[in-house]
Amino acid sequence: MFDVLTAAGVLAGLGAFLALLLVLAEKTLKSGGPTRLTVNDDQPRLVDGGDPLLGALKEQGIFIPSACGGRGSCGMCKVVVRSGGGPVLPTETPHLKPEELEQGVRLSCQLKVRNDMTIRIPPELLEVEEYTTKVAAIEEATYDIRRLRLEFPKGTQFSFRAGQYIQLEAPIYDGLAEPAYRAYSVSSSPHTPGTLEVLIRKVPRGICTTFVHELLVAGDTVKINGPYGEFTLRETPAEAVFIAGGSGMAPFESILADMAQRGIAKKVTYFFGAVSMRDIYDLERMAEFEETLPEFRFVPALSRPAKGDQWHGETGLITDVVARHYGSMADMEAYLCGSPGMIDACIKVLLDKGMEEGNIYYDKFT
Ligand SMILES: Cc1cc2nc3c(=O)[nH]c(=O)nc-3n(C[C@H](O)[C@H](O)[C@H](O)COP(=O)(O)OP(=O)(O)OC[C@H]3O[C@@H](n4cnc5c(N)ncnc54)[C@H](O)[C@@H]3O)c2cc1C
Ligand code: FES
Structure with missing residues (x-):
């Protein structure tokens, strides 16, 4: 009887020990400890190893376009990795042209920061900032399109070029594990400082549009970052x-x-x-x-x-x-x-x- 109890105790102890080892291994693999990330020859920044590069950059206040919220489907979160990126992942290759692969272009939402890394991003992305705006008005433009008027805090300067877009954050709701960001073109004039408008069409079961159409009300605050994009009018004589x-x-x-x-x-x-x-x-x-x-x-x-x-x-x-x-x-x-x-x-x-x-x-x- 005593032997049976001892054996059971040993087994339970061994199980607990293995579980602890697994947790430690998972932690070590994910965190990888502090890692140095150098952006555009700036001073290296210390970031948590193991995070996707997109998130690590966001933690540093650097916002990269990410229209699909990091799912690897939009192909918009490209950065050039000079060193430390490791092999290109199968989830990246469908979005990368041969010349981009040669230049070291990678999808920052797929690539994890595991080693010291040096990257290049377009300098204008360093100007992108996050803002907490107030929903000043919501209008039903059609049965499935809402116009939001967002107001910046007093004294905030937000300039953009007509045709550019912002990213709007859907905060955690209904079991969403983390906030989700989606791209929305600014529909208002770039000459109205202090506010901007967006037109958002409801997508069935869409994370951000469900938040905007079913949960957001006038008076709420909502985070945005931007501006992004090159979809601007070319001032040529062409019709x-x-x-x-x-x-x-x-x-x-x-x-x-x-x-x-x-x-x-x-x-x-x-x-x-x-x-x-x-x-x-x-x-x-x-x-x-x-x-x-x-x-x-x-x-x-x-x-x-x-x-x-x-x-x-x-x-x-x-x-x-x-x-x-x-x-x-x-x-x-x-x-x-x-x-x-x-x-x-x-x-x-x-x-x-x-x-x-x-x-x-x-x-x-x-
Ligand atoms: C540059 C740019 C500008 C844009 N500007 C605008 C704009 O001005 N106005 C506008 O309305 N939209 C705009 N969009 C689109 C917008 O960014 C979002 O993609 C759109 O609103 C849907 O977001 P969502 O979070 O609601 O949907 P998501 O949650 O991203 O889902 C999109 C679709 O995928 C499906 N889906 C989600 N998760 C899964 C899964 N795991 N497996 C299978 N299917 C899934 C959903 O059911 C849904 O049908 C723009 C996009 C880009 C790239
Ligand atoms: S954020 Fe869409 S592919 Fe990376």
């Missing part, structure tokens, strides 16, 4: 088309407000694709831009008007509507914003019409 659907309207409202404010007289036709009347919004704003910008025209189109929709405008897929409007588009520029599917279909039409690939600019809402 341009803008093409958008849904909340892809956002950067164009900002660009048009900026054009109106600065008196930019570029010839622009804006094609906005919607399914039916319930997806159409901001017609009055567009009419105002047509008044102030003599070379601007707004062309909304419905692909499937609902029964009872009083619609006298264009109908059909937005790609067909654009194709109908033009012969050759060889000397023109295009700016596209919306879902990846819509953008890819538009690019095909524009190339078929003779537009040069280098004159097509877009922000895909991945």
